[in-house]
Amino acid sequence: xxxxxxxxxxxxxxxxxxxxxxxxxxxxxxxxxxxxxxxxxxxxxxxxxxxxxxxxxxxxxxxxxxxxxxxxxxxxxxxxxxxxxxxxxxxxxxxxxxxxxxxxxxxxxxxxxxxxxxxxxxxxxxxxxxxxxxxxxxxxxxxxxxxxxxxxxxxxxxxxxxxxxxxxxxxxxxxxxxxxxxxxxxxxxxxxxxxxxxxxxxxxxxxxxxxxxxxxxxxxxxxxxxxxxxxxxxxxxxxxxxxxxxxxxxxxxxxxxxxxxxxxxxxxxxxxxxxxxxxxxxxxxxxxxxxxxxxxxxxxxxxxxxxxxxxxxxxx
Numbered sequence: 001x002x003x004x005x006x007x008x009x010x011x012x013x014x015x016x017x018x019x020x021x022x023x024x025x026x027x028x029x030x031x032x033x034x035x036x037x038x039x040x041x042x043x044x045x046x047x048x049x050x051x052x053x054x055x056x057x058x059x060x061x062x063x064x065x066x067x068x069x070x071x072x073x074x075x076x077x078x079x080x081x082x083x084x085x086x087x088x089x090x091x092x093x094x095x096x097x098x099x100x101x102x103x104x105x106x107x108x109x110x111x112x113x114x115x116x117x118x119x120x121x122x123x124x125x126x127x128x129x130x131x132x133x134x135x136x137x138x139x140x141x142x143x144x145x146x147x148x149x150x151x152x153x154x155x156x157x158x159x160x161x162x163x164x165x166x167x168x169x170x171x172x173x174x175x176x177x178x179x180x181x182x183x184x185x186x187x188x189x190x191x192x193x194x195x196x197x198x199x200x201x202x203x204x205x206x207x208x209x210x211x212x213x214x215x216x217x218x219x220x221x222x223x224x225x226x227x228x229x230x231x232x233x234x235x236x237x238x239x240x241x242x243x244x245x246x247x248x249x250x251x252x253x254x255x256x257x258x259x260x261x262x263x264x265x266x267x268x269x270x271x272x273x274x275x276x277x278x279x280x281x282x283x284x285x286x287x288x289x290x291x292x293x294x295x296x297x298x299x300x301x302x303x304x305x306x307x308x309x310x311x312x313x314x315x316x
Contacts, residue, residue, distance in 0.1 A: 004083070004132035005056040005269050007162075009124065009146075009153070010044025011116035011139045012062040012087065013096030014069045017254065017293060021103050033101075039293040040076035041098050042116070043138035043169050046255040046294035049080040050262040050284070053298040056269065059083035059132065063119040069095035076295070086125055090115045102252050111172070113142055121149035130160045134269050137164075138258070140178065141171040151179075154186035163269075165189035167261055168196055176200050184217035189268070191261055193225040210234050221274065223264065225257050225285070233278045242278040245286035245312045255294020260285030262298075283308060283316065 018033035025031050040049060044062065052058040060082055064070040066089050073095060077084050096114035100107055123146075129135065135157040140147055154164045164187050168178065176199045184190060190213070192200060203209035206224065213222055213234075222234040230244040263284030267277040287307050291297035297307055308316045 002131055002133050003057070004059050006048075006051060006134040006136055006265060007059045007061060007129055007132040008044050008048040008051075008136050008138075009061045009119075010137050011042045011096065011113070011119075011142050012045050012060075012064050012073050013042045013098055013111070013114065013116060014072050015039050015041030015098050015100050015254065015293065017100040017102060017252075019102045019252070019292065021101055024101060024103055024108055037292055038072065040073060040295055041100075042096070043167060043255075043258050044136075045073065045077065046258040047136065047138060047167075047261050047265075048082050049077060049295045050255070050259050050288070050298040051266055052080045052082045053295075053300060053304065054262060054266045054284070055301055056266050059086065059128070061086045061119075061124060061129075063088045063090060063093075063115040063123065065090050065093050065095040065115050067095055069097055080295070080298070086128055088119070088123055090118060093118055100254060102254070107252070107254065111142065116143055118145050119143055120145045121153060124153065126156065126160070129157060129162070132162055134265065135162045135164050136166070136261075136265060138167045138261075139169040140166075141169065141173065151182045151186050154183070158186060158188075163188040165191060165261075165265060167191040167257070168200060170196060171199070174199075176202070180212070181216045184213060184220055187217065187220055189221045189223060189265075190217075191223040191225070191264070193227070193257055194229075197224050206232070210239070223278070223281075225260055227253075231260065231278060231282055233274055235274060240275060240278060242275075242282045245283050245314070247286055247289045247311055250289045251292050251296075253289055254292075256285045256288045258294055259288035259298070280316070283312065283314060286312060
């Protein structure tokens with residue numbers, strides 16, 4: 001048996017969250033926020049942290065600076081028992097940061113990539129990676145240093161016997177330039193949200209996008225997250241819909257998609273049925289919305305279980 005359930009390769013930064021603003025800002029004007037939180041940010045790190053809290057053995061490969069934000073990143077991951085021994089620290093680049101403006105159930109982000117954009121294929125320790133069962137990557141468009149080598153990275157991981165997953169995340173440039181024909185065959189699981197999926201596949205409907213994915217990778221598991229509408233899974237010409245677990249008192253939606261991914265991959269690496277993985281992902285995504293920040297609801301497994309019972313009447 002391998003030593004690590006999942007290795008996460010990806011971006012690392014902090015989130016500076018401004019909560020309860022009464023509107024989004026306008027140029028030349030100032031608004032106030034009622035509270036500020038400094039937390040672990042980035043899709044990859046939230047995924048890794050929450051996956052570890054669910055009970056998976058998780059390690060991380062990424063790049064940060066040597067500054068106060070770096071300490072926040074490392075301390076937060078290590079508190080959740082994520083192996084950070086392969087996190088690199090740049091002497092010249094600062095740790096990335098995202099300013100998050102929370103308004104109602106929506107948000108606007110401004111990200112400084114910092115050291116995350118400098119992570120390269122040559123930084124990966126393959127002797128370490130082959131100890132794992134699964135390799136996950138998030139946020140293609142924030143990491144230009146490794147972006148073009150992702151097909152090679154996933155192909156090598158699969159040759160070592162790992163399964164692979166990718167959440168592309170939003171493209172700040174809104175160009176959505178991905179070579180799906182080259183990338184998708186190297187993935188076991190592709191996990192965009194509905195907006196990203198339609199833009200990446202240049203499609204107007206879910207059906208049209210699925211047909212394009214099927215052309216390039218007929219064996220892939222496609223997971224499409226759709227917020228309050230739940231999530232879809234497509235595999236071998238079979239489309240499954242999982243309704244959302246709705247939280248009537250949403251604190252914020254930061255990291256809900258990453259928390260969904262964590263729940264799904266936690267069950268997937270245990271060999272569970274696709275329907276069980278999908279349901280567990282929907283539940284962990286909903287659990288995330290009950291606390292502030294992407295990791296606030298995932299302090300430990302007992303706390304997660306208590307939230308699931310209290311808010312959704314489900315024992316996990």
